[in-house]
Amino acid sequence: KAGVTQTPRYLIKTRGQQVTLSCSPISGHRSVSWYQQTPGQGLQFLFEYFSETQRNKGNFPGRFSGRQFSNSRSEMNVSTLELGDSALYLCASSLLGSNTEAFFGQGTRLTVV
Amino acid sequence: EDQVTQSPEALRLQEGESSSLNCSYTVSGLRGLFWYRQDPGKGPEFLFTLYSAGEEKEKERLKATLTKKESFLHITAPKPEDSATYLCAVQAHPNDYKLSFGAGTTVTVRA
Numbered sequence: 001k002a003g004v005t006q007t008p009r010y011l012i013k014t015r016g017q018q019v020t021l022s023c024s025p026i027s028g029h030r031s032v033s034w035y036q037q038t039p040g041q042g043l044q045f046l047f048e049y050f051s052e053t054q055r056n057k058g059n060f061p062g063r064f065s066g067r068q069f070s071n072s073r074s075e076m077n078v079s080t081l082e083l084g085d086s087a088l089y090l091c092a093s094s095l096l097g098s099n100t101e102a103f104f105g106q107g108t109r110l111t112v113v
Numbered sequence: 114e115d116q117v118t119q120s121p122e123a124l125r126l127q128e129g130e131s132s133s134l135n136c137s138y139t140v141s142g143l144r145g146l147f148w149y150r151q152d153p154g155k156g157p158e159f160l161f162t163l164y165s166a167g168e169e170k171e172k173e174r175l176k177a178t179l180t181k182k183e184s185f186l187h188i189t190a191p192k193p194e195d196s197a198t199y200l201c202a203v204q205a206h207p208n209d210y211k212l213s214f215g216a217g218t219t220v221t222v223r224a
Contacts, residue, residue: 045211104156
């Protein structure tokens with residue numbers, strides 16, 4: 001059974017640019033969540049999608065956005081990149097999103113220079 | 114706001130030296146408590162889910178327990194391959210789909 005796939009694995013962007021990250025969940029899973037991980041803040045919740053609807057959003061500025069497609073694949077976008085956006089971005093998929101195990105991908109390492 | 118505190122921050126063990134990691138939480142209605150293992154540069158790997166006080170789960174050298182205010186991850190006779198950061202996360206309110214994570218405990222097991 002294939003796991004959660006995130007692409008790309010590594011990205012280097014310049015301040016002010018925008019970036020799109022992709023996540024393919026485990027087959028059959030309909031919930032996809034996104035997290036930002038930094039050494040100082042740990043794992044912080046960005047947003048969660050279920051059947052193409054955003055059900056939860058964390059405390060991040062509007063520059064961070066996401067969407068989910070009908071096949072449950074998800075993308076997140078960060079516009080007007082700042083140095084502080086450098087982080088490991090993790091995607092997690094679960095069957096329902098609540099009371100069920102969430103499985104993480106390997107993450108996308110974003111470096112903003 | 115949900116709070117998850119893990120202790121200690123770091124733990125250095127000799128191979129075979131058993132120990133426990135602590136995860137204390139403050140949430141308004143716990144739906145589930147999750148333990149993950151994370152190796153450097155990789156995504157967290159799911160270990161256990163605990164749903165109610167008194168519940169216990171085991172996997173190889175790891176055993177997780179849950180009370181109304183905290184969870185413990187016991188590592189019995191650890192091996193060097195158990196070296197990793199162990200993360201605890203909680204999911205609260207029924208309609209809150211996020212996981213709130215602790216800062217983690219970094220475990221180093223020396224041969």
